[in-house]
Amino acid sequence: MILSPSYDVCIIGAGVAGSAMAAYLGKNGKKVVVIEKNLAEMDRILGELLQPGGVQMLRKMGIESSLENIDAQPVIGYGMFLDGKSFQIGYKAEKGLTGFGFRNGKFVQSLRSILFTLPNVTVIEAAANSFIEENGEIKGINFTDSADQPKxxxxxxxxxxxxxxxxxxxxxSKSEKKVTGYFLGLVLENCDLPYPNHGHVIMSGTSPVLLYPITSTGTRALIDFQGEQAPRMGEELKQHLLTKIGAIIPESAKPSYMNAVNAGKYKVFPNHRLPANPVLKKGAVLLGDSLNMRHPLTGAGMTAAFSDCYNLGNCLLEVKDWWNSMEIELAIKKFYDTKTKQTGSINILADALYGVMTSQDLKEACFSYLKQGGLKASEPVSILSTLSRDKHMLQRHFFAVAFHGAGNILRAKSGKAKLKRSYRMIRDAVNIISPLLMSEKPGLGMKSLLKIARKIF
Ligand SMILES: Cc1cc2nc3c(=O)[nH]c(=O)nc-3n(C[C@H](O)[C@H](O)[C@H](O)COP(=O)(O)OP(=O)(O)OC[C@H]3O[C@@H](n4cnc5c(N)ncnc54)[C@H](O)[C@@H]3O)c2cc1C
Incomplete structure (x- = not known):
């Protein structure tokens, strides 16, 4: 049975990306249907810190009101922690933009609530099963309704x-997702953060820990576990959290951290890497995490998704004839071709910073580089905040960190070992960033530079 003769756009999934996309197209007069398998509020540990650049995208799409009345907490910068030392870097206040921390479920419900106010947007609660495909072209989707009827x-x-x-x-997509590790999430009640309204990146220990406010009384803690195996629940994990991780949590935050661990309400989610590598197909386009994923360390997945919504939305709003599949295909191609300009720096920074966390020398170099302040802090933070998307600036600072660290080693240590160690650190930096740059359509100049760097290191 055919549910409806036709829509301009059918969106599968009303999560972060699907809801924003439906709202943007719906507000601009497109006839949209959204199919979502679960319209109830979700309790997830992901998508809870929105960078200022993401807020800017919501503003551009006219849906910034989704941040209201959800107890969202302004986030105005970062606190960096390494081996007992810490410092703070503020976001560059631009156009009154800050970041926000919130509960993902509340935010998604708020985005969805906008859809119910738009007369040309229909929302259906059901799981999409498969595409309707005719002559190599996607014409819509098949799903099963609540009465178990195929539709x-x-x-x-x-x-x-x-x-x-x-x-x-x-x-x-030509890419396959790869699990790069897991985040274990806890909510710390009434936590006394050393830098209120800041994201906290704790680089001490073997894997990074993040803390940031998500409600007026709650702080999210995300603890990284490397490897393809999820941490096994049980007493051993609890002891690891209490002792090894407990030891690196800032003193003021420790009591609420320990309470949360003892309460045992952990959630674990895999972290993925998926470079955007889409197959151009008539009638369908990928968006959000189904298209592209990076490590969540920098909290920028939602910003990447909103940038893509805005970019794709603008390409689609130029389409004049919605019966002309060629015109729609050209809009999709334009979106895919221009994507790296918008989200390349977000992807590279997230996975590069995660790579830095695997080397003590690189961690020290990064900490000491940012601590110098001035442009050495404000430019990297403008990329972290996603207000700047300048890939060249990112590359420049990434290599400057490695050379800064090498200089520190050469100055501080004596003997032949120091040469070997600084060479190894620069080699690690090259190995971390090369594949990331290659995934983001580098220019000829960058390709040649990477080739030379890999020959030397
Ligand atoms: C541990 C972790 C922490 C993260 N933290 C942050 C952070 O702090 N800040 C940040 O910006 N990003 C963060 N991210 C990334 C961010 O959460 C994602 O990039 C973002 O949620 C992607 O949005 P999406 O709409 O693609 O997916 P989702 O938000 O997951 O939405 C997908 C939707 O599709 C629905 N669905 C699935 N299958 C079907 C089907 N067959 N039919 C109908 N509906 C379907 C689902 O129910 C869901 O509603 C984090 C990621 C992880 C893993």
Missing amino acids: QIRASLTIVSDGALSIFRPSL
């Missing part, structure tokens, strides 16, 4: 935003 939605374009575990990705 269809037909649309000129299907936007796939079914998240990290997308079942529709395989036919639209």
Whole structure:
């Protein structure tokens, strides 16, 4: 049975990306249907820190009101911690923009609530099963309704935003997702953060820990576990959290951290890497985590998704004839071709910074480099805040960190070992960033530079 003769756009998934996309297109007069498998508020540990650049995107799409009335907490910068030392860097206040911390479930419900105010947007609670495909073209989706009846939605374009575990990705992407580790999440009640309204990056120990406010009384703690195996729940994990991780948590935050560990309400989620490598197919486009993922260390996944929503939305709003599949295909191509300009620096920074966390020398170099302040702090932080998307500036600072660290080693240590160690650190930096730069459509100049760097190191 056909549910509706036709929509301009069918969106699979009303999470972060799908809801924002539906709101942007709906506000601009497109006839949109959204299919979401679960419209209830979710309790997730992901998508809870929105960078100022993400707030800017919400503003541009006219949906910044989604941040109101959800007890969202302003985040105005970062606190960096390494081996008992710490310092703070503020975001560059631009156009009154700050970041925000919130509960993901509350934020997504707030985005969804905008959809219910738009007469040309229909929201259906059901799971999409498969594409309707005719003559190599996607014409909509099949789903099963609550009475177990097979149904269809037909649309000129299907936007796939079914998240990290997308079942529709395989036919639209050449990349496969890779698990790079896990985050274990806890909520710390009434936590006394050393730098209120800041994200806290604790670089001490073997893997990074993040702390940031998500409600007026709650602080999110995310603890990284490297490798492809999820941490096993049980007494051993609890002891690890109490002792090894407990030892690196800032003193003022320790009591509420220990309480949260003892309460035992942990949630674990895999972290993925998925370079954007889409297959151009008539009638469908990927968006959000189904298209592209990076390590969540920098808290920029939602900003990348909103940048893509804004970019794709603008390409689609130029389409004049929604019955002309060629015109829609050209809009999708334009979106894919220009994506790296918007999100390349976000992807590179997230995975490069995670790479830095695996080397004590690079961690020390990064900490000491940023601590110098001035442009050495404000420019990297403008990329972290995603207000700047300048890939060249990012590369410059990344290599400057490595050379700064090498200089520190050469000055502080004596003997032949120091030469070897600084060479090794620069080699590690080259190895970390080269594949990331290669995934983001580097220019010829950058390709040649990377080739030379890899020959030397
Ligand atoms: C541990 C962790 C922490 C993170 N922290 C941050 C952070 O602090 N800041 C940040 O910006 N980013 C963060 N991210 C990344 C961020 O959460 C994602 O980039 C973002 O949620 C992507 O949005 P999305 O819409 O693609 O996916 P989602 O928000 O997951 O939405 C997918 C939607 O699709 C629905 N769906 C799935 N399958 C179907 C189907 N078959 N039919 C219908 N509906 C379907 C789901 O129910 C869901 O509502 C984090 C990621 C991880 C793993």
